[in-house]
Amino acid sequence: MLQIQLGQGRPAPADDWLDRSRIGSWPGMTEQDAWEAGRGVWVFNTDRALKQDEVQIVDLNGTVLAVARITGITKCGDRYALEGELLLGDARVGQPTATPHPSRNSVAYFDDPPRRR
Template identity: 35%
Template sequence: MIRIRLGRRTYVGGGRETTAAHPFLERELTGWDPTMSDREVYDAARGWWRLSERALREKYAVVVGEGTVRMVVEIDRWAENGDRRGFAGTVLEPGHPVHDALVGEPDPVPTGSRNPVAYFRHPAEAGTCRCGCGDTVAAGEWAQGHDQRALHELLNEDFDGSVSRFLDWYHHHRAADAT
């Protein structure tokens, strides 16, 4: 998960800030205060942040205001604006296990750092391996090695175990999809 800690509410557009009219993230406010609507908090948290490539692999953004988790967003896309990134996604509602585990709780990454961005793992983001084995995975979709096993099963079932036949099929269909 990526934690976004919002500072005090401020208005966008005056001074150095030039992202107020960006098509991916048009907004008037950054930061947080208790009078903001959920939509304003969502837009304030989305960006623009200096983030490493690691951010692109995170599934959830945990939004913290005044030391408390205010919202969790399931990230479904990213955009870039110069050297900064912003995300979009779905705000989780009560009843979702990640929402219920985090919203209203203290900042899950208590630190003295001034950096508002931090990465962490939380048990609520654990899932079940995509192969159907029932194993729990802390992050991602597959238990270790199970993605490779699934690929090899596919190769055996549909391509008689031949990587060459699979690659020929893939490149043929990829070229057909491009036209």
């Protein structure tokens, strides 16, 4: 699973590749809002991302905002956006994620076993 953690909601840059008006998360956002805000544009490992079946979009508190099945990736300059099928009404939406976000990076992969330190 790929997990994308959204920061505080804010206006999207004027040159946003996905032509969004807002990015990040905000109170009352819908699953569709979360998918549009969270699917791009990111720096990530395309091979690892494409090996994942789905993506969870979560907020800074670890609440699942949306879940989607990954179907592809679109190049956006030097970054990427996910393509996928939003799984509207998924039971995980609105719940704390079962896989807390492990880093300060917005993008996390949950395909590898934990590394020993």
